[in-house]
Amino acid sequence: MATQDNASRGRWSELCNNMKGLADATVNDNETLRAAIKALEHDIGIWGRVSAAGDDEQGMLALCVVDGSRTMFSTPYLHRGFVGGRLAAERLLSCIQERLDSSKNGISSLGELNITISVYCAKASLVESLEGRGVCEPGVIDAFLAGFSQASSLISIVDVIDQESVDDKILTHLRTFAVLPEVTHVFFASGYESPMTSISETLEVIGARDKLYFLRSSGSSAPVTVALESIDTQDALAEESPVEDKSPSENEQISPLRLRSPLPTSSSPTSAFSSPITSLKQRPIINPNMPLDRQNPHPCNEFYLMGECPKADRCRYSHEYELTEEQLKELGKIAKALPCSYVNNGQECWFGAKCAWGHTCPQGIKCRYLSKGTCRFKAAGMHRSQFSRTSPTWGPGAREKAI
Structure with missing residues (x-):
C-alpha cells in the first residue's frame, strides 16, 4: 500500500510539474505576443500618419x-x-x-x-x-x-x-x-x-x-x-551605455595575463557620464586583420595623438594599446577624417596645430558629400585647400553650403 501511495504521489508531482511548465510557457508566449x-x-500608427500626410x-x-x-x-x-x-x-x-x-x-x-x-x-x-x-x-x-x-x-x-x-x-x-x-x-x-x-x-x-x-x-x-x-x-x-554588456564582443582579443605598464594620467576634469574602464581589465592587443577604426575597443585618438585625454581613466576608448609608428600614422589619418568640434562650430581651436581632429575635409573641394549638404565638415572654408590657410584655427565665416 505504501508503495502504491508513493507511486501515486510521484505521478501527481510529475503531473503538477508538467502543468506548471505548460503554464510558464503560456505566460512567456503571451508576453512575446503582447510585445x-x-x-x-x-508601426501602424506611423503608417497612418504617413498616409494622412499624403502629398502635403x-x-x-x-x-x-x-x-x-x-x-x-x-x-x-x-x-x-x-x-x-x-x-x-x-x-x-x-x-x-x-x-x-x-x-x-x-x-x-x-x-x-x-x-x-x-x-x-x-x-x-x-x-x-x-x-x-x-x-x-x-x-x-x-x-x-x-x-x-x-x-x-x-x-x-x-x-x-x-x-x-x-x-x-x-x-x-x-x-x-x-x-x-x-x-x-x-x-x-x-x-x-x-x-x-x-x-x-x-x-x-x-x-x-x-x-x-x-x-x-x-x-x-x-x-x-x-x-x-x-x-x-x-x-x-x-556617452554611458545603460545596459552593460557582460560578454566580450566577437572582435575583441585579449592578450595573455600580464602586468599593465604604467600609463600617463591627466589632471583634466573627467566626464560625469563616460564609461569607466575597470582596473581589472586585461590589456587589449591590436587585431592585425582589422584596421584601427574597427578595433574593439577603439584606441583613444586624443590620448595617442595629443598626449593626454581629458576624460583620463573614465574614457570609453582604450589607452592601453602599444601602437607602432605606422599605427600612429594610421590613427592620425582616421582622426583627421573627423571634424574638430571647435572649428566645425565656427570657433577657434584651443589646440591649434596639435589638434588630433580634422580642420579641413580630407576630400577638399572634391568631396562628394559637399554638394549634397551632408558632409560632416560644415564650417566655412573647411573644403578649401589646407595650403590656402595661414593657420589651422582659420577663422569662422559664412558656410559654403547651408545644411
Whole structure:
C-alpha cells in the first residue's frame, strides 16, 4: 500500500510539474505576443500618419530612432522622473528641429509635430541594469519614460524582449519607413557598439542613405566605420551605455595575463557620464586583420595623438594599446577624417596645430558629400585647400553650403 501511495504521489508531482511548465510557457508566449502587438501598433500608427500626410509638403516626416539599450539619457534628466522625461524629449526635439531648420531641401518648414521619435529598449534589462548600478529606482525610470512619451503625440516607447530583438526591430523599422518619399530625414541615436554599418548598408540598398544622421552626446563622435554627419544633442544623451554588456564582443582579443605598464594620467576634469574602464581589465592587443577604426575597443585618438585625454581613466576608448609608428600614422589619418568640434562650430581651436581632429575635409573641394549638404565638415572654408590657410584655427565665416 505504501508503495502504491508513493507511486501515486510521484505521478501527481510529475503531473503538477508538467502543468506548471505548460503554464510558464503560456505566460512567456503571451508576453512575446503582447510585445509583438505593441510593436505592430506602433508601426501602424506611423503608417497612418504617413498616409494622412499624403502629398502635403507640410506633412512630411523626420524619423528619430533611439536604441534605448545602448544609449543612456543623461542622469540629471533620469533623476527628475516624469518632468525629466519631458525635458529630455523637448531637448532632443529641439536639437533635431534646429537641424531641420537649417536644411535646404525645398521644405519651407517642418514643425515639431512632424518629428516622430521611437525609443526601442528591453525595459526589464534596462531597469535591472540602472537599478543595479545605483543610477535610479525602477519607479523613477517608469516615470521618466512616461514623461518622455507624453512630450509629443509622435513619441513612443517600444518595449521588446532582448537586445537582439531591439536590433531586428530597429532595422525593420528603418527599412520600412526610411524609403518613403514623405520621410526626409532619419536620425539615429545609439552607443559605440551600435550596428551602424548594418544600418548604413541597409539604407544604402534602399536608396535612403543620404537621409541618415547620427545623434550623439556632447564630447563624443559618430562611429568612424561609417561617414555620417553627427548632430550634437547637447545634454540630452550621455556617452554611458545603460545596459552593460557582460560578454566580450566577437572582435575583441585579449592578450595573455600580464602586468599593465604604467600609463600617463591627466589632471583634466573627467566626464560625469563616460564609461569607466575597470582596473581589472586585461590589456587589449591590436587585431592585425582589422584596421584601427574597427578595433574593439577603439584606441583613444586624443590620448595617442595629443598626449593626454581629458576624460583620463573614465574614457570609453582604450589607452592601453602599444601602437607602432605606422599605427600612429594610421590613427592620425582616421582622426583627421573627423571634424574638430571647435572649428566645425565656427570657433577657434584651443589646440591649434596639435589638434588630433580634422580642420579641413580630407576630400577638399572634391568631396562628394559637399554638394549634397551632408558632409560632416560644415564650417566655412573647411573644403578649401589646407595650403590656402595661414593657420589651422582659420577663422569662422559664412558656410559654403547651408545644411
